[in-house]
Amino acid sequence: MKSITSAAYSVHFNTFAFAALNTHLEKASYSKVFILVDENSHEHCLPILMPAIEAAYDFEVIEIESGEINKNIATCTRVWEVLSGLDADRKSVLINLGGGVITDLGGFVASTYKRGIDFINIPTTLLAMVDASVGGKTGVDLGALKNQxxxxxxxxxxLVVSEFLNTLEERQLQSGFAEMLKHGLIRDRNYWNTLKNGVGADQIDTLIHQSVGIKNEVVLQDPTEQSLRKILNYGHTLGHAVESFFLESAEHELLLHGEAIAIGMVLEGWLSHNLQGLQMDDLTEIKNTFAARYPKIVFSSSDIDGILSLLKFDKKNSHGNINFVLLKGIGNPVIDVQIEENLIRQAFAYYSE
Amino acid sequence: MKSITSAAYSVHFNTFAFAALNTHLEKASYSKVFILVDENSHEHCLPILMPAIEAAYDFEVIEIESGEINKNIATCTRVWEVLSGLDADRKSVLINLGGGVITDLGGFVASTYKRGIDFINIPTTLLAMVDASVGGKTGVDLGALKNQxxxxxxxxxxLVVSEFLNTLEERQLQSGFAEMLKHGLIRDRNYWNTLKNGVGADQIDTLIHQSVGIKNEVVLQDPTEQSLRKILNYGHTLGHAVESFFLESAEHELLLHGEAIAIGMVLEGWLSHNLQGLQMDDLTEIKNTFAARYPKIVFSSSDIDGILSLLKFDKKNSHGNINFVLLKGIGNPVIDVQIEENLIRQAFAYYSE
Structure with missing residues (x-):
């Protein structure tokens, strides 16, 4: 499968991936190689990665606890301290082996350790493969506020190696699939049509490649999110608020990122229908597609109050306004739409119908 | 006084400084202006800054405790949380008003808040004016390890406004003067000769301008410190280790940054004489110049052990070797010199004579 070239680096797939890694490690002559894992990728993915590495290096494995709840500055501090204690210098490299928490946090830790050391991302979840693999966003949460x-x-x-997907539970796969559906909604109706009724295991490699390609094409045109790149936030303005609310709520179980933005895409679909002319048929298709795949959440009216109060913290806002990405049609997004609170409550009513 | 143009911004001096700030604030249309201060710059410098600002903005002042001991991730977290709590968005700006702790920490907080907001540095100490004003280094300490x-x-x-220097104690001024002496040692013998016997108050504006110019010329040629920029670390390999050791030692009083690198410049001067042909006369001149200005520190042999054990953490190292900047002559530096521990002990003996 053809490598996809992003800003200043490439995404390598499957059989080409480990070969590219070995070539790079040989050429780069790092002083030391650190591998960041959580307990899951330590158990299931590290045994796949290690035999594939041919270069003669000292490796040190650093394990953090899995889960969005640990994607915070306290975890970063522990990793910085471990790196420092193990004499990581500016010529060290950090390989991030895991889901989005590992690649987001590991990328941030590496980019700030001694003002920046090299890092390599090996996403092991479908979500991280299609979402976190290109774009260069790194970061951690601040309390319940995502990626602040x-x-x-x-x-x-x-490196995108679909073999790692065999280590995942179905719920994790579905979470990643939500971002792929989003790529169809914001950029390519044909792609949406391919995905909406489900796909076979033999298609997943091709579809991951297509999703990475769509995201890469967008971020290359607008790396710093001045305009076009904002379309990737479809479903995320409300989805992030829902995810944050569940993260700090004692009454609710945690939602996975894809589950939260699936809700966000239905809510923002309704707003799109009401404000931007998205056809009723398309809205229904969006709602039914997500309803078939993701658990329906019951929101109390105090839940909705809590979610709305988190909205103002979303990074996509400026000057106190809340900007949404909406759809004029499937594959046809519009950015910077401002929405009144009252309409958002109506969107929740539609989701709950 | 002519503005000095650095990477993508300018350093403006004295009467031109506030005018440039007002023009910028007017043009940029920020959503909100935050000013980071410590208790000293809050009391002494903010009353000078505020009347000079003409633009009609909402200002929020954020105060942190002064001192290197507070230049850490815990303080960053408090500032990130305050920014978030005050609804700072991506179009906000942070003005860092204070010494090197404020500009280093504030620059890091701004560069990482929501993946980066604008910041403006207004150094109020001589050290921050001549050292932190160009080069783009931001960061905080990790335990006793500086700028990790x-x-x-x-x-x-x-903005470099020498009026702020009137708010400083003599010891703070001397600390900044050490970095200016370093600029002479690494780049310009004439400048060293001007400085070494002391300067009058009427000369300070011209000399600050000259020091900023020397540093800027170096960092523009090598922004990422691959080679030339390393010369700015003269005196810092051992100076940082001494500074870190005093920071975590219960028995010693804190050393100011300039006091620590003054010791480092004498130690590394002796190494330069022994390994790189620095003339004995020049070494004596260096030692006497610093001895006349800075308190002589008594190092016990266990102090020296502790300082040596910190050396391996210095950011300038890679592959486990400790790289020094030495002098072939005054104004003529050489980089990437590796030194045996035994010689460093001899350098301490020379300092202590």
Missing amino acids: VGVISQPQMV | VGVISQPQMV
Whole structure:
């Protein structure tokens, strides 16, 4: 499968991936190689990665606890301290092996350790493969507020190896699939049509490649999110608020990122229908597609109050206004739409119908 | 006084400084202006800054405690949380008003808040004016290890207003003067000769301008410190280790940064004489110049052990070797010299004579 070239690095797929890694490690002559894992990728993915590495290096494995709840500055501090204690210098490299928490946090830790060391991302979840693999966003949460602290920083390379997906539970796969559906909604109606009724296991490699390609094409045109790149936030303005609310709520179980933005895409679909002319048929198709795949959440009216109060913290806002990405049609997004609170409550009513 | 143009911004001096700030604030249309201060710059410098600002903005003042001991991630977290709590968005700007702790930490906080907001540095100490005003280094300490966490990130502008120096104690002025002496040692013998016997108050504006110019010329040629920029670390390899050791030692009083690198410059001067042909006369001149200005520190042999054990953490090292900047002559530096521990002990003996 053809490598996809992003800003200053490439995304390598499957059989080409480990070969590219070995070539890079040989050429780069790092002083030391650190591998960041959580307990899951430590158990299931590290045994796949290690035999594939041919270069003769000292490796040190650093394990953090899995889960969005640990994607915070306290975890970063522990990793910085471990790196420092193990004499990581400016010529060290950090390989991030895991889901989005590992690649987001590991990318931030590497980009700020001694003002920046190299890092390589090996996403092991479908979500991280299609979403975190290109774009250079790194960062951690601040309390319940998602990705409040971070930098834009590019890895040396990204390896997408679908073998790692065999280590995932179905719920994790579905979470990643939500971002792929989003790529169809914001950029390519044909792609949406391919995905909406489900796909076979034999198609997943091709579809991951297509999703990475769509995201890469967008971020290359607008790396710093001045305009076009904002379309990737479809479903995320409300989705992030829902995710944050569930993260700090004692009464609710945690939602996975894809589950939260699936809700966000239905809510923002309704707003799109009401404000931007998205056809009723298309709205229904969006709602039914997500309803078939993701658990329906019951929101109390105090839940909705809590979610709305988190909205103002979303990074996509400026000057106190809340900007949404909406759809004029499937594959046809519009950015910077401002929405009144009352309409958002109506969108929740539609989701709950 | 002519503005000095650095990477993507300018350093403006004295009467031109506030005019440039007002022009910038007017043009930039920020959503909100935050000013980071410590208790000293809050009391002494903010009353000078505020009347000079003409633009009609909402200002929020954020105060942190002064001192290197507070230049850490815990303080960053408090500032990130305050920014978030005050609804700072991506179009906000942070003005860092204070010494090197404020500009280093504030630059890092701004560069990582929501993946980066604008910041403006207004150094109020001599050290920060001549050292932190150009080069884009931001960051904080990790325990006793200096500047272990940070990024290279450029401010929108830097204002050097020597009126702020009137708010400083003599010891603070001397600390900054050490960096100016370093600029002479690494780049310009004539400048060293001007400075070494002391300067009058009427000369300070011209000399600050000259020091900023020397540093800027170096960092523009090598922004990422691959080679030439390393010369700015003269005196810092051992100076940082001494500074870190005093920071975490219960028995010693804190040393100011300039006092620590003054010791480092004498130690590394002796190494330069022994390894790189620095003339004995020049070494004596260096030692006497610093001895006349800075308190002589008595190092016990266990102090020296402790300082040597910190050396391996210096950011300038890679592959486990400790690289020094030495002098072949005054104004004529050489980089990447590796030194045996035994010689460093002899350098301490020379300092202590």
